[in-house]
Amino acid sequence: MSAWLRQHRQAFGAALRRLARAAGIMSALVIGVALSLPAGSYALLESLRALTARLTLEPQISVFLPLEARRADAEALGAKLRADRRIGAVRFVSREEALKELKQVAGISEVIAAIGRNPLPDAFVVSASAERVEALAADLGRLPGVAHVQADALWAQRLAALQGIGRVGLGLLAALLGAALVAVTFNTIRLQILTQRDEIEVSKLIGATDAFIRRPFCYFGLLQGLAGGVVALGIVAAVLALLNRELRPLAQSYGASFSFAFPPPADALAIVLLAGVLGWLGARLSVNRHLREIEPA
Amino acid sequence: MVSFSAVAKRYPGGQEALRGVSFSLEPGELAFVTGRSGAGKSTLLKLIPAIERPSSGSVIVNGQNVGALNRAAIPYLRRNLGLVFQDQKLLYDRSVHDNVMLPLAFSSHTPKEAARRARAALDKVGLLAREKANPVQLSGGEQQRLAIARAVVNRPAVLIADEPTANLDAESAARIVEIFVAFNQVGVTVLIATHDQALVARYGKRVLTLSQGRLA
Numbered sequence: 001m002s003a004w005l006r007q008h009r010q011a012f013g014a015a016l017r018r019l020a021r022a023a024g025i026m027s028a029l030v031i032g033v034a035l036s037l038p039a040g041s042y043a044l045l046e047s048l049r050a051l052t053a054r055l056t057l058e059p060q061i062s063v064f065l066p067l068e069a070r071r072a073d074a075e076a077l078g079a080k081l082r083a084d085r086r087i088g089a090v091r092f093v094s095r096e097e098a099l100k101e102l103k104q105v106a107g108i109s110e111v112i113a114a115i116g117r118n119p120l121p122d123a124f125v126v127s128a129s130a131e132r133v134e135a136l137a138a139d140l141g142r143l144p145g146v147a148h149v150q151a152d153a154l155w156a157q158r159l160a161a162l163q164g165i166g167r168v169g170l171g172l173l174a175a176l177l178g179a180a181l182v183a184v185t186f187n188t189i190r191l192q193i194l195t196q197r198d199e200i201e202v203s204k205l206i207g208a209t210d211a212f213i214r215r216p217f218c219y220f221g222l223l224q225g226l227a228g229g230v231v232a233l234g235i236v237a238a239v240l241a242l243l244n245r246e247l248r249p250l251a252q253s254y255g256a257s258f259s260f261a262f263p264p265p266a267d268a269l270a271i272v273l274l275a276g277v278l279g280w281l282g283a284r285l286s287v288n289r290h291l292r293e294i295e296p297a
Numbered sequence: 298m299v300s301f302s303a304v305a306k307r308y309p310g311g312q313e314a315l316r317g318v319s320f321s322l323e324p325g326e327l328a329f330v331t332g333r334s335g336a337g338k339s340t341l342l343k344l345i346p347a348i349e350r351p352s353s354g355s356v357i358v359n360g361q362n363v364g365a366l367n368r369a370a371i372p373y374l375r376r377n378l379g380l381v382f383q384d385q386k387l388l389y390d391r392s393v394h395d396n397v398m399l400p401l402a403f404s405s406h407t408p409k410e411a412a413r414r415a416r417a418a419l420d421k422v423g424l425l426a427r428e429k430a431n432p433v434q435l436s437g438g439e440q441q442r443l444a445i446a447r448a449v450v451n452r453p454a455v456l457i458a459d460e461p462t463a464n465l466d467a468e469s470a471a472r473i474v475e476i477f478v479a480f481n482q483v484g485v486t487v488l489i490a491t492h493d494q495a496l497v498a499r500y501g502k503r504v505l506t507l508s509q510g511r512l513a
Contacts, residue, residue, distance in 0.1 A: 003404070003405040003406075006408075007402070007403065010402070198386075198388060199388055201386070202386050202387075202388060202399065203399065204372070205346070205348070205375065205380055205386065206375060206376075206380065206399060206400045206447070206448075207372045207373065207374075207375035207376035207400065207403065207451075208372060208402075208403050209369070209372045209373075209403070210369075210372075212372075212402075212403045296348050
């Protein structure tokens with residue numbers, strides 16, 4: 001067992017030394033740049049997902065009463081809305097409550113103070129299923145005592161749909177660049193095998209098993225993939241820092257605190273490990289294919 | 298130790314290198330395989346470590362039927378053999394010492410024991426003083442001695458050499474054969490292929506003469 005472990009340690013050390021050479025570092029950089037695209041896209045999409053999760057995605061319709069409407073009118077309209085089976089939930093938002101909420105938005109309280117009166121009407125916020133929301137909004141707009149109807153959250157739904165498309169695109173991009181990683185490693189190992197052809201042939205002649213010969217190449221593929229993954233995360237961190245530097249003042253101008261987040265530690269680790277596994281796979285495929293071509297004669 | 302029974306070897310394309318070859322090498326025996334170029338000497342030697350497989354007949358080495366061995370078992374067969382080639386097959390990007398260490402890389406010896414064995418093998422062939430040199434700095438005879446050191450470092454039971462004295466002057470050739478004789482005297486079975494009849498005659502050992510793939 002100790003001899004087996006020693007051989008693994010030696011193979012690992014040989015792979016590490018090979019990776020530290022200029023060609024190994026360049027290959028890891030190429031892989032890192034390629035992987036930074038899906039890794040960065042993942043970070044951006046996850047940040048947007050976190051943002052939209054805070055928004056309501058359930059379709060809602062705001063039904064505004066005229067400014068001069070009395071509370072009794074509002075109660076009558078509320079009863080009608082609650083009786084409508086197409087409507088899921090009904091919430092009354094008084095004009096005083098609406099004003100209070102509006103005042104919390106940065107820069108608005110000064111505008112309202114300048115107006116000198118509450119410009120907001122009483123309103124009902126009702127929920128409905130997505131497929132019914134447009135027809136329902138039209139019907140509610142025709143009800144007596146209704147001044148204006150606005151269907152909310154459709155934009156959030158569209159954003160969610162765009163995110164879905166983004167996730168599919170990200171999956172495809174990741175698969176494509178994962179295949180590229182395997183191909184890059186396959187070719188790197190092929191070149192290494194060619195340059196070490198004499199050593200491999202002699203090793204086979206004097207009793208080295210295929211596993212013994214394969215080991216340093218597989219370790220190299222694994223290490224190169226891991227290094228590529230770390231480089232990719234470094235690139236993502238740098239790009240996000242640059243984007244956030246520009247984004248923060250913009251978000252603050254809207255009273256928000258949004259910024260793009262670096263993937264959480266578990267996800268970052270998964271990206272690095274996946275890169276390592278793909279590198280190992282590329283090396284294994286290459287070494288299996290090319291070792292058989294080298295037979296002592 | 299090594300036994301050939303009605304062995305034939307045909308290469309793809311139909312060339313018949315060996316025909317009905319039968320002989321046995323007893324443990325501790327030293328024998329020469331002679332014959333002209335193309336007589337089948339190299340093919341015969343390549344059958345022993347399974348570099349080539351017999352087309353028919355059987356080759357038994359250390360009790361194993363080489364023709365029936367699967368691919369995964371071949372390295373373990375070769376670890377019990379010492380192989381010396383005419384072109385030495387040395388690695389010129391590493392030192393003399395590291396060349397001898399190569400077979401020990403997949404042995405169970407500790408690094409300290411492996412280094413001790415490598416130095417002992419180099420000492421036996423008279424190259425210990427050159428252990429840090431690169432093989433390109435060695436003469437032809439020294440390179441062949443280095444190849445022998447690498448072949449014996451794992452203390453094989455059988456030593457096989459294909460034209461180890463080719464391209465060497467008479468003095469260097471004699472020194473190489475003396476090394477093989479010395480290993481034979483401590484019990485190693487040795488089979489040497491050579492076309493140098495004078496060298497063979499000098500030692501009075503068993504001679505297997507091949508002619509057009511057949512043993513005379």
